[in-house]
Amino acid sequence: MDPDRVLEGLDPEQTQAARALRGPVCILAGAGTGKTRAITHRIAYAVASGVVSEQQVLAVTFTARAAGEMRGRLRSLGAPRVQARTFHAAALRQLAFFWPDVVGGEKPTLIESKIQAVSRAAHSVGLQPDRAGLRDLASEIEWAKVTQVRPSDYDKAVTKAGRQAPMPAGEVARVFEAYEDLRREHNLLDFESMLELTAGMINEYPAIAQRVRDQYRYFVVDEFQDVNPLQRLLLDAWLGDRDDLCVVGDPSQTIYSFAGATPGYLTGFSARYPHATVVELVRDYRSTPQVVRVANHVIGQARGSASAQHLTLRAQRPDGPDPMYQEYDDEPAEATGVARKISVLMEGGTPASEIAVLVRTNAQSAAYEQALTDEGVPFTVRGTTRFFERPEIKQAVHTLRGARHGAAGEEPEPL
Template sequence: MDPDRVLEGLDPEQTEAARALRGPVCILAGAGTGKTRAITHRIAHAVSSGVVSEQQVLAVTFTARAAGEMRGRLRGLGAPRVQARTFHAAALRQLSFFWPQVIGGEKPTLIESKLQAVARAANSVGVQPDRTGLRDLASEIEWAKVTQVRPTDYEKTVAKTSRQAPMPPGEIARVFEAYEALCRERNLLDFESMLELTAGMINEYPAIAQRVRDQYRYFVVDEFQDVNPLQKLLLDAWLGDRDDLCVVGDPSQTIYSFAGATPGYLTGFAARYPHATVVRLVRDYRSTPQVVRVANHVIAQARGTTSAGHLTLQAQRPDGPDPMYQEYEDEPAEATGVARKISVLLENGTPAGEIAILVRTNSQSAAYEQALADEGVPFTVRGTKRFFERPEIKQAVHTLRGARHEAAGEAPEPLVHTVRQLLGQLGLTEQAPEGRQARERWESLAALAQLAEDMAAKPAPDGRAVTMADLVDELEVRMATEHAPGFEGVTLASLHSAKGLEWDAVFLVGLTEGMMPIIYAETDEQVEEERRLFYVGVTRAREHLAMSWSLARSPGGRKSRKPSRFLDGLRPASPSTSARRAERRKGGVARCRVCGNALGETAERKLGRCLDCPSSYDEALLERLRDWRRANAQEQKVPAYVVFTDATLQAIAEQEPTSVSQLSAVSGVGAVKLDRYGEAVLALVSGAEPADVMGDPAGDNGEEAADD
């Protein structure tokens, strides 16, 4: 391909990056700025210019999906033989090839999960964690290995770094040492040892180093802010004393420090290579200016090691809707409100697959799964199992079913006491445990206990106290709903699993202190990582961005929660009653007649209330209005919305105007429509039949549509 043609369509900064054909090169790429486009065009430009052959390029990224996308783009650019792989895939390929001549004998068995081996190692030293504790223990061993901490140094390192270990550090160190011994004895190889062995093989055997470095002369590493010390060790082995390296990343999207990643390699790149070319990509092609303003505000408040490298994004898209900020009374109300807002988006043409709800922890998903199911909105859960498919919840439901049968014919114990007692046997303690896996399990069980509390707080339909049988019946219904056949739907995902993805509409929910930032983010560094995680969530949105929080956990609960500090300077302050009145007198911002919050969406302004605020209307009246509108639209041969939109009809049904002046105050009823349809609508409100109240069909259709 013509080298100049490869550069067509790139913006000035992307072009600068693509023309920097020799390393070292550092591309600082903000969210939505086209980093993959820049690096693939840079590789293709180098190949077409004769700087390097396709087979000598190694492009490294962190997920198989990202590597596949990169290979696909390179094929389209005329460079199909470029190797684009993850660190692990590249290491496994090299280790497998050189194993016979370096070590010989039977190749080790690669284990994708440490759980079984860690369980045996723990048992051998007298440590017996439950399955959740076992997962936390395996994660901690992974952290130690990627950060190059040996078993003998683990306790000292934890104390020095103030790391929160999931169990006593001495026990972890003993299990860690036993695990390493077990792997050697049984010829097992985990992913971390695979990277370490590959790096060691290259560094210790000059002949192998020569072959590897002859093969790969041109390196590109994506998401460089997520590199950990072990991956950096392997990268340095590949490079040797060369510097033909291009790294790409964004320090503001560093969200895996807990797993050993460090942005220091990215932020310190220019110091290590003083002659490096540094290019900044700041033109955001993903999000509207309104979303970009939020993102820039959030990251501008950052402090610490990554703050110096943050990029101020420049929006390239046309204006879009303003971000929405919504406060709710409690979590169920928040979930219901979000589901209703999503219904409106779907009605207005946004595909379900282009909408996402992002939560901080997986335990939050249950309320949203239920609210979406209740609203009839299709959804999929990404990055984790659905609530009722999680092992701890399956076990809990099985236990509660058994308790229902055991309690038959006996005087029932208070429901909440019984449920908490039973879930306590499965790990629901008064305080959340240490360890990410253990905490997630605990939070799932706590959500189940909260459901029991919510049900017990109000009597059954027949007036009696809610029993275990009622709770189990409710769980059965919810499980049946969740197990419906899969389909394309709204994405429900954690913020971590959303990285690298994007949607037209994003709902960031549960934005309270203790959840965002999470309660166990205690140090300044941990809080800043939470800020970056929030920033990642914001920058997933292309057009619609909604942020919400609730004051209480459950209906009737104490309203003691505070909005996240990350919303400071973004969310509008709640106006006083006198300010609201003054605003109305001035004809200012439209506000909900129920809660007083500002109304942002067109549909909300037409209704005169927030979409999720309670309303009461005569359903029969609304149906009569719809029948009447349908008949008028058919007679005039125009779409139904040209007569009146759904929101306007619902507002009329809610407000039930009895005079021309009251009807004219309804949003969507302008002078033209008032003159044409006013008499008919008022007759319908008074109870007349649709056939008797057809509106005047005369007039210009374009004028009608504009008036709405």
């Protein structure tokens, strides 16, 4: 493909990013500014210009869905053989390939959920946390592993981080150590150990490092504000002493700090690479000027930490209605108020298909589902199963009804 054709349709900032063919490059991209468009065109432009071959590019994303979208765009741009993967998918592929040479024997079993193993580890040290407690323990172990904290150092580390442990730190450390022992004993591999082993393999075996670095010479990392120390360790192993790295992110969109991620790698990129090219994407194509104005105000008020390096977005869409604000005493009251507002809109002629309720997590949908049902408003839940249709909720309701009716001939007891 003609390199110049790859750049057609890009705005000036996206074009600047695409033309920055050699790293280090830092693209600060606000929400709705076309960052995926910019980085896929940059990769395709580099390939079309002969700067790098398709097989030598590794584009790293945070979700399999994002990786799939990136591969689809690259195919349409004439670069179908570029590797676009998550950190975990790339690490698993490399670890599986080199395992026979480095370790030998049976490959470990990858576990996607720690709950069962954490439960066994907790019981082995005399603790019996409930289901919620097990989830909290699993999350805490994940945090410790991605921040490279060992069981023996957990107590000091959690205090230094100002983190609220789910149970006394000493007990967490005991479960953590038992979990690691159990994992090794049964040849189990969790996601964190997978990244750690891959990085260790590259760093400790020069021949493997050479093969990996000969294979991948051109790196792009999306959502760099959510990279954690373990992912950074692996990225550094991939890079070696090279700096052909392009990172993309927005410090104001950090969402995984609770799990050990830090926007510091993004905000400190220019300090680590003083000769880096920095491009800011600020043209917002997603929202109306009224919404962008609110976003700029909210982000501006959050200055002080990562968002001190915030971007001021410029809306590209036509004007829309001004946002309205309403405060409620609690979440049920908010859900009821929203349901009534929707009912009024529909009675006024607004089609239900043009109304959406956005929630941050799936768990928040329950209150709105109940409120909309009470108000007689038809609705569809996207991205998850309706609360009362989820298997665990059906089972709970069935159990409660059974308890309510009691045995035959007995007086029902209030729940």
